[in-house]
Amino acid sequence: MSEPLLIDMSKQGRKAYCFPPLDLPRGFDQALPSLPASLSRQTAARLPEVAELDVVRHFTRLSNLVHGVDNGMYPLGSCTMKYNPKLAEHIAGMSEFTQIHPLQDISTVQGSLSVMYNLLEDLSSITGMSWGTLQPCAGAHGEYTGLKMIRSYFLKQGDDARKKVLIPVSAHGTNPASAAVNGFDVVPIASDERGLVDLEDLASKLDDTVAALMLTNPNTLGLFEQDILVISRMVHDAGALLYYDGANLNAILGMATPGDMGFDVLHLNLHKTFSTPHGGGGPGSGPVMVNSTLRPFLPKPDIELTDSGYVYQWENEESIGKVSMFWGNFLVLLRAYVYILRMGSEGLRAASRHAVLNANYLAAKLAPVLRIPYGKRCMHEFVISCSDLLEKYGVSAQDIAKALIDEGYHPPTMYFPSLVSEALMIEPTESESVESLDAFAETLLKLVKRAQEDPASLKAAPITTVVGRLDEVKAVKEPNLRY
């Protein structure tokens, strides 16, 4: 059943909330200066007027029209849709954390600061880096911050010529966008027949105008860039820096570190690797970790542990400054900290090992029927191509994805990376059991069979949802963006 807009259920005079009456002394009410008419609002805004139960039913019904990890498998590649522990939700709701103001006296926020300080210590150990910042609110925000630091580093050396950032064609779209926002020119790097960085292409593009190479490792094909030490040497020999996009860190926790690989700066996605919920598109958190070369450029303020407790450190001349309003998405940081406490070093390692096991097991089940163009084995995710289905039966990756919805699955990431035609990028995560992987594989194979026998039924999918495929062209041509 579709749900009407709440505004359409409005009835003048209904209230879902009542404020206590204003209880100032009577005399004062009259003496109160009124806001000058020149500054006063003239028009009312149209907001719903409904009873409390109307609000409750409306949003409960809307929540029933959403699929989350708690509802079922969510193999959305590169997004690491793993289980979000309930303990972390509970702790993030504790009033000792939610009722603390960011500008309270430092002596009254030692608990929150200790969470942030210890989280930074743990993240430094996990990534093999020197220190970091928790201010960035998402992965792309972390990229922005890291690239800003790289630019400041070169300017500090008096080097204004390094205006290029090299980015593999398989990289997430945020990489080139973040580089452009920071005023860099983006130079794409080709992938070779293995699906890895093309070393010849890289060599031909490395010179003294290059500031950095941004790399995701394992990359978006789910393959480990096994030449990473060579790449690192090439990049550093050219005087450039190496940036690690941590979107796929869930493949190597406790197994290897970006620090050992030679990365100078990286961002993490706490909402991916460290199990904080994705919230329908945020809030996430994108801490940036650096080695000692870039440490002076970290955003302000840093947190330091002194004899009198934790303090903010603002006295850093080379810092790029602030990148967010206060200290970061604290309640997200807290959840990630709880996850790390719960898992410990062995647990994090086990998470990655099982994430990789799950991906390889699922890939092996699908490989006889669906083409996996790159890699014999994968890390935490893999990419299948539906191009054969399209050629033979006219069934596209999108058709398969939409049919999966009718089977109760959130579809994999579609049409990315562009190296693979009709791509479906599958990341099962360590959260899924073997039974759940078997059921998913069976479903996919059943759909492939249906593509041969009854392609029209796949084209019609989904049919079990509140709406069918939507007219995207109409949405763009006749924008209806508000009530």
Place this chain on the structure above:
Amino acid sequence: MVYPYIPHTDEDRSMMLSAIGLQSLDQLFEVLGEELQLSDSVPISHGRTEDEVQRMIDSIASRNVRGIPFLGCGCYDHIIPSTVKALSSLPSFVTAYTPYQAEMSQGLLQAIYEFQSMICEITGMDVANASLYDGSHAASEAASLMVASKRKSSTVLVSSTIHPFILAVLTTWAKGTDRAIRILQEKEGVVDLSSLEAELDETCAGLIVQSPNRYGLLEDYNTVADTLHTHACLFAILSDPLSLAIQKSPAEWGADIAIGDTQSLGLPLAFGGPSCGYMAVTESLMRRIPGRIVGATTDAKGRRGFTLTLQAREQHIKRERATSNVCSNQALAALMTTIHLSSLGWGGMVEAANQSYAKAHYLAYHLAQLPGVTLIWDKPFWCEFPLVFSDAKRMRKFLQELRNEGIFAGVRLAALTRQAKDELVLLVAVTEKRSREELELYLAAARRVMK
């Protein structure tokens, strides 16, 4: 060891390994190479049980001290109906991601559409996006939008009365690029617009102002929009959205861009985050706005549905030519604001804004009677005002004595600006949530110190 978040039994593992023709999990990681493979686990602590973690966190939490907050500066303690937490905690909202698959995400998409609609209604603008990280991010995105909208422009004018941290974030935004921030100076606590026209040259793309501003004062933008538009510059107003229940909306001032943070609409203090940035623009800027946008359309059967739209602006399509790099935003925080506004209605918003106004003026009026403090600049304010002390010692004593009563009396402006000229300024915020008893407690303690 068994991990509750990893369902594999020993039997599962060996069966799965043999299905892929391997003997051990280690073989899956051979590709890392000997040089990179860690021989030992990373140096963090061992895992803990739920109960152990909860106890440890309880002990950490006890080192946070709560007080009666008269603190603001971009983060305010307003009343939040219980519906907000209850409904925003529904598991499918919490554990979904960006609604790429529209048919399976209609609830989320519709909630975002309702959020966009409410932001448009409150600001008076035509088009709003699905949220940005926070108010400072909204300001930097507005600056990017301005520069991208005017050929050969590189400079954005920013009022010196804008929140110090937002100014800091904008300064970072310009750093290392060919863009620049130029400051428009203030006079008596509000932006000085007398030199505006002189500042508007070919390089200037627009102006960002804030009301209520960093001192809590309301600013007058009469004729500003016309002046800016004459020079092909855009006008952005940053405001606490709750204040728009009583003060002129950005649209009423003729702004092109309305920005701010919805923290005052249903989000807890939370040590400053997550909050939720908003941006709304005029129709002519619709295809330049950053971030996710949800639109209504129809399916083949003519049923109304919602989908992410105008995606040709975005990084996953346009890569380095996108209008912004933003991907994940603050969806769940935006949902909290949507539920909050659905519960309050316009009447509730006006009530909260008016009560905050009345209570702030009550406290300000009585504090102004005390020796040793003044309310400088006789300017209209809403729920926050600057109290200036005659000397630093008095100010410290004031803060200490009130803290002894369990009151956080205000934010020292110098803690944000780190400038000597602000040393004696205390910003005091009063919301509708502060009871009469709390106000009287504040005043009684203040009278004791400042006699």
